[in-house]
Amino acid sequence: MLIVQVHVHVVAEMVEEFRKATLRNAQESVREPGVARFDMLQQVNDSSRFLLTEVYRSEAGPAAHKQTAHYQAWQKAVESMMAEPRHSVKYTNVFPGDSGWG
Numbered sequence: 001m002l003i004v005q006v007h008v009h010v011v012a013e014m015v016e017e018f019r020k021a022t023l024r025n026a027q028e029s030v031r032e033p034g035v036a037r038f039d040m041l042q043q044v045n046d047s048s049r050f051l052l053t054e055v056y057r058s059e060a061g062p063a064a065h066k067q068t069a070h071y072q073a074w075q076k077a078v079e080s081m082m083a084e085p086r087h088s089v090k091y092t093n094v095f096p097g098d099s100g101w102g
Contacts, residue, residue, distance in 0.1 A: 001036065002059055003091040006052040014081040015048055021077045022052070028070035029054070034061035048083065 010018045022040050029038045037055035056062055065071055 001093040002056045002061060003093060004052075004054045004056070004062055004088050005091070006054065006086055006088045008050040008052065008086045009083040010048045010050065010078075010081050011083045012048045018050070018078055018081045021074055021081075022050070025070050025074035026052075028068070029065060032061075032065060032068065034058060034064050 008018075019040075019042070026038045026040050029035050034057050035054065036057050037053070039051075039053040041051040041053065043049040043051070054062070054065070056065070
């Protein structure tokens with residue numbers, strides 16, 4: 001498993017548009033064979049900050065995800081909504097070793 005957490009800061013006026021676009025992307029992403037899980041979290045004390053947690057079945061998952069039409073549409077749609085560039089951090093699963101996801 002490869003877990004990617006994407007930290008996103010959205011322009012305050014664009015939060016609802018970002019939520020809608022990201023929800024569409026998440027709903028399509030979980031249908032990909034390489035995606036075990038896709039979570040969209042919104043920060044409680046700052047609604048313009050989001051954390052996308054993407055769990056891939058293999059190291060190749062993120063590259064395959066970025067080739068999909070829904071990801072490319074999402075990327076184009078949200079590009080102008082960013083208050084600052086998004087950044088990601090990659091993790092491997094330590095415990096439980098077999099999470100049972102997907």
